[in-house]
Amino acid sequence: MKWRTGEAGLRRFGNPATRTIFDVPAHIIDGKALAEKLRGEIASDVSTFTNESGVTPHLAAVLVGEDPASAVYVRNKERACANVGIGSTLHRLPAETTQAELLELIGQLNANDSVHGILVQLPLPAQIEEKAVLDAVSALKDVDAFHPENVGLIVQGRPRFLPCTPCGVQQMLIHHGVQTAGAHAVVIGRSEIVGKPLVNMLMQKGEAANATVTVCHSRTRDLNDITRQADILIAAIGLPLFVKADMVKPGAAVIDVGINRLEGKLVGDVDFDQVCEVAGAISPVPGGVGPMTITMLLRNTLTAATLLRKTS
Numbered sequence: 001m002k003w004r005t006g007e008a009g010l011r012r013f014g015n016p017a018t019r020t021i022f023d024v025p026a027h028i029i030d031g032k033a034l035a036e037k038l039r040g041e042i043a044s045d046v047s048t049f050t051n052e053s054g055v056t057p058h059l060a061a062v063l064v065g066e067d068p069a070s071a072v073y074v075r076n077k078e079r080a081c082a083n084v085g086i087g088s089t090l091h092r093l094p095a096e097t098t099q100a101e102l103l104e105l106i107g108q109l110n111a112n113d114s115v116h117g118i119l120v121q122l123p124l125p126a127q128i129e130e131k132a133v134l135d136a137v138s139a140l141k142d143v144d145a146f147h148p149e150n151v152g153l154i155v156q157g158r159p160r161f162l163p164c165t166p167c168g169v170q171q172m173l174i175h176h177g178v179q180t181a182g183a184h185a186v187v188i189g190r191s192e193i194v195g196k197p198l199v200n201m202l203m204q205k206g207e208a209a210n211a212t213v214t215v216c217h218s219r220t221r222d223l224n225d226i227t228r229q230a231d232i233l234i235a236a237i238g239l240p241l242f243v244k245a246d247m248v249k250p251g252a253a254v255i256d257v258g259i260n261r262l263e264g265k266l267v268g269d270v271d272f273d274q275v276c277e278v279a280g281a282i283s284p285v286p287g288g289v290g291p292m293t294i295t296m297l298l299r300n301t302l303t304a305a306t307l308l309r310k311t312s
């Protein structure tokens with residue numbers, strides 16, 4: 001489905017199964033549907049790779065502690081792997097695991113030739129230094145693209161892996177016809193996981209890039225004046241319903257990276273109900289960036305298996 005600036009009319013949005021269909025003015029950037037389509041393509045690529053090499057790509061996921069949200073995410077990732085023919089192993093460690101114990105496990109996974117991708121689920125318990133752990137993951141198995149070597153390659157415009165959430169956002173822009181070249185993209189949020197890499201990727205030469213990029217964060221003055229200039233507005237701040245209609249230029253494409261629980265409901269960083277009246281295109285939560293993040297993890301695991309085969 002394509003969307004172009006200035007397109008008018010109401011769009012149908014919702015889930016026919018639950019009869020929650022309603023009409024909204026903005027084009028809906030449906031991450032769930034796109035994720036399903038791309039997972040079909042990944043499954044076919046995995047099958048080709050496995051037939052040619054005799055190797056089944058394998059993801060090792062590490063979960064430390066009992067955080068219920070993390071447990072759900074990790075389970076979703078395992079299921080997604082199985083659905084495209086990627087093997088996975090979940091390593092569950094108790095909340096009181098020491099940094100040395102976690103590093104020991106990562107060392108074993110690095111050395112294990114049948115493991116191609118390693119994912120350490122964040123956040124980690126307070127006694128463990130996140131940077132030390134992420135640095136220890138082999139750069140060739142770093143399917144999150146958090147290792148400094150992989151971050152450096154992204155900055156230089158020659159990525160090995162692209163980080164899952166930013167890459168998912170780019171795919172959503174590509175597949176919905178949102179033109180990034182020359183556009184003003186405003187990213188709210190400067191996290192290592194989303195904001196910082198995404199800003200870097202959007203300003204590179206290449207597909208879903210060549211944008212003029214502005215980074216906003218908690219210390220930005222006159223935030224609304226800046227966000228209102230955005231042709232593409234990306235919300236990755238971690239504050240529920242933070243982006244309101246008066247922060248959005250009419251017709252802009254709005255991508256909501258937020259995952260917040262509010263009164264038992266999952267909501268994004270964008271106040272969808274009001275912003276969809278102003279935006280030209282908007283991604284929902286749930287069903288937006290989340291499913292795309294997992295899809296890009298699957299793609300990266302296949303890439304890792306391909307790379308490790310070439311280097312061994």
Ligand SMILES: Nc1nc(=O)c2c([nH]1)NC[C@@H]1CN(c3ccc(C(=O)N[C@@H](CCC(=O)O)C(=O)O)cc3)C=[N+]21
Binds near residue numbers: 293
């Ligand atoms: N090393 C690491 N890599 C990650 O990629 C990583 C992580 N740690 N820690 C936590 C965050 C969060 N994250 C999500 C992925 C998918 C959905 C997702 O699919 N959400 C569904 C809804 C799921 C639900 O109902 O809870 C949706 O938005 O439609 C959400 C969140 C990956 N993360």
